Amino acid sequence: MRTAAVVGSGLIGTSVGLALSRRGVRVHVMDADESAARVAAARGAGVCGRPPEPVDLAVLAVPPARIAQVLAEQQHQKLARAYTDVASVKSATAQAVARSAPHRPSYVGGHPMAGSQCSGPLAAGADLFQGRAWVLTPGTETSRAALNRVLAAVALCGAVPVVMEPQAHDRAVALVSHAPHLVAVLMAARLTGAPRESLALAGQGLRDVIRIAGGDRALWSDIVTSNAPALAEVLGELAKDLEALTRALRELEVHGPGTDSAREAIAQLLFRGRTGWECVHEPEHTSGQVTLSIPLTDRLGEVDRLVSAARESGIGTDSIRLRWSQTSSRLSACLATAPLAAPDVRRRLTDNGWQVSVEPATPSL
Structure with missing residues (x-):
């Protein structure tokens, strides 16, 4: 791979530009917000502006709801020989692309599993994807040439390619990414208007829980809307656990700490929580x-x-x-x-x- 274009110079787009540029790829950075593109270029993510001729690969780093429109526009203008995106929702994106893309064989859906609570080109880093999974969702019409170009870009970014079906991807990220973000948001929302003396007691535990709630609101609104069915399923199960926990706590409030059924319900939830924690923090x-x-x-x-x-x-x-x-x-x-x-x-x-x-x-x- 010699040339690439990145459309969208936020955290992910700029990080892709930085990673590819570091490996010798000539990258062109494009953004509707010219100041953001110039900041990304100034950081070394590439040169600012549209390339004079088609590049090997275009990476569309725009919100999920805009992928299909931007893909159609750039394919009409022959920006690249192959296209991919970094949107964190794949089913809705694949359906929209199927309806509007003028050349579907040159497109491969993608989603690098990396990010930050910070946004914008200043938060980007060339090593953001190092060792991280990068999901690819090629369709039945995807050409081998397009897939190979995207695989080459993933390798240059230091990531690990993982091929998935769009729906399987959306269910997975609803569980491990989107629902956790909303749980952090819900907890952070409870702090609005809290007494100053209560907030003064906040320690690292609370900060860890709400850290990702500081993400880009417009982007997350788009993500939540686009992945609503999978998210509703995960949050529905979470609501059942929360209801059972609340019921046990109310029972203790009424009948005192000697209530065996309530204590057992709480103990079982804590055990399941510890088991889930080990799945992430003790992967061996x-x-x-x-x-x-x-x-x-x-x-x-x-x-x-x-x-x-x-x-x-x-x-x-x-x-x-x-x-x-x-x-x-x-x-x-x-x-x-x-x-x-x-x-x-x-x-x-x-x-x-x-x-x-x-x-x-x-x-x-």
């Missing part, structure tokens, strides 16, 4: 993960150095576990990562001087 205990083991010495600062190197490879601290071996009297680190990303992560760490081995998978019980 779940299937579908590769564990990389790295021996450590007792040199001061070595753990911090490893954590920094892991982050550069797309592994957060919640996927790192340290353990002490009584047999060898040594400390080691276990890094959990996706199977497709494991070879690249291992290579990066090895190149940085770490001794990395792959632990055998533990059979599921």
